[in-house]
Amino acid sequence: MHKNITERYKNTHDSKKHTLQKNTKIINISKKKPQTFIMRTDVVTVTPWLSPVVWEGTFNAELLDSIYLQKNISIAATVFAVGKYTMFLKDFLLTAQQHFFVGFHVHMYVFTDRPSEVPTVPLRANWKLFVRMVPNSRRWQIISARRMEIIQTLIEDELMNQTDYIFCLDVDSRFHGRWGSESLGALVAVIHPGQEFTYDRSRFPYERHASSSAFIASGQGDFYYCGGAFGGNVQEVLQLTTTCRRNYEADAAKGIEAAWQEESHLNRYMWINKPTKVLSPEYLWQDFKAWEPEIRLVRFSGVVKNYAAIRPNLAPPTQPTTK
Numbered sequence: 403m404h405k406n407i408t409e410r411y412k413n414t415h416d417s418k419k420h421t422l423q424k425n426t427k428i429i430n431i432s433k434k435k436p437q438t439f440i441m442r443t444d445v446v447t448v449t450p451w452l453s454p455v456v457w458e459g460t461f462n463a464e465l466l467d468s469i470y471l472q473k474n475i476s477i478a479a480t481v482f483a484v485g486k487y488t489m490f491l492k493d494f495l496l497t498a499q500q501h502f503f504v505g506f507h508v509h510m511y512v513f514t515d516r517p518s519e520v521p522t523v524p525l526r527a528n529w530k531l532f533v534r535m536v537p538n539s540r541r542w543q544i545i546s547a548r549r550m551e552i553i554q555t556l557i558e559d560e561l562m563n564q565t566d567y568i569f570c571l572d573v574d575s576r577f578h579g580r581w582g583s584e585s586l587g588a589l590v591a592v593i594h595p596g597q598e599f600t601y602d603r604s605r606f607p608y609e610r611h612a613s614s615s616a617f618i619a620s621g622q623g624d625f626y627y628c629g630g631a632f633g634g635n636v637q638e639v640l641q642l643t644t645t646c647r648r649n650y651e652a653d654a655a656k657g658i659e660a661a662w663q664e665e666s667h668l669n670r671y672m673w674i675n676k677p678t679k680v681l682s683p684e685y686l687w688q689d690f691k692a693w694e695p696e697i698r699l700v701r702f703s704g705v706v707k708n709y710a711a712i713r714p715n716l717a718p719p720t721q722p723t724t725k
């Protein structure tokens with residue numbers, strides 16, 4: 403791996419001025435793209451547990467691709483389109499072709515109760531699309547939360563030892579910019595766009611009832627992460643989905659549903675098991691929000707939708723958040 407990278411960049415080095423020690427694995431690319439290494443100072447770029455927080459301007463996409471392409475990795479993605487949400491599939495899939503892991507092996511899993519409504523879109527050469535049946539439900543909360551169980555089963559039955567990474571994405575969204583190898587990590591969370599990333603954590607809409615297994619006490623927690631995009635390697639995402647599913651079901655058996663369903667359980671999980679990579683809200687913005695000054699590029703964004711028209715039961719979110 404290092405040999406090829408070194409070769410790729412060796413022409414950019416002035417070997418007389420920058421002599422690398424024999425066999426060194428440190429590659430001096432700062433001469434080629436110095437701007438890559440001027441860290442952003444307007445945003446958090448590393449967590450207190452030393453995981454990177456990925457923003458435009460903090461990474462070299464070409465270098466990262468050259469590292470990961472050599473590994474011949476495969477990436478699975480899941481997207482659920484149950485009931486009327488099939489209307490979002492076309493734009494989701496078309497824009498994913500343009501921006502999501504371009505050049506990599508991508509296996510896209512579409513879960514739906516209406517397979518006849520899955521649009522036919524031209525696929526890139528190294529893409530595969532799989533359509534899987536799932537039941538509908540009378541409550542959108544259950545459709546959303548059951549994703550954890552279905553992803554757990556998918557990994558157990560099909561992806562383990564076959565696929566390297568998986569990302570689990572909301573369908574009511576479109577890609578607008580690169581989402582690629584910079585996002586890869588063992589356990590990957592995305593900072594929720596609706597929660598101003600500068601907020602005090604006491605204002606985050608974590609589940610605040612101690613009776614729920616998604617409970618996070620006031621003063622605790624790191625970031626508020628979104629349920630609409632998360633991922634990692636298949637082993638880690640199996641742990642995550644298994645735990646969130648178990649906790650969601652344990653709550654349900656007690657008649658409890660956390661404030662934001664599986665998103666609340668995901669936040670609890672990510673607080674206990676720190677993500678090894680955190681993606682900025684560039685990786686899930688919302689179309690109705692103006693870009694904040696910190697947002698230099700929106701990569702993936704939720705479309706504006708009429709909740710009452712497309713959800714099987716009611717209703718816009720009732721919580722006092724910007725979700």
Ligand SMILES: CC(=O)N[C@H]1[C@@H](OP(=O)(O)OP(=O)(O)OC[C@H]2O[C@@H](n3ccc(=O)[nH]c3=O)[C@H](O)[C@@H]2O)O[C@H](CO)[C@H](O)[C@@H]1O
Nearest residue numbers: 482483484487542545546572573574628629630662663665
């Ligand atoms: C941006 C973001 O992080 N959004 C999260 C947020 O609300 P959202 O308002 O984004 O939730 P949503 O309506 O998009 O539902 C989540 C997802 O469930 C699927 N779906 C839902 C309803 C339905 O009738 N059919 C269907 O297929 C679909 O893939 C959708 O994208 O909170 C939800 C749980 O409270 C989820 O955690 C969402 O991911």
Ligand SMILES: [Mn+2]
Nearest residue numbers: 572574630704
């Ligand atoms: Mn959504």
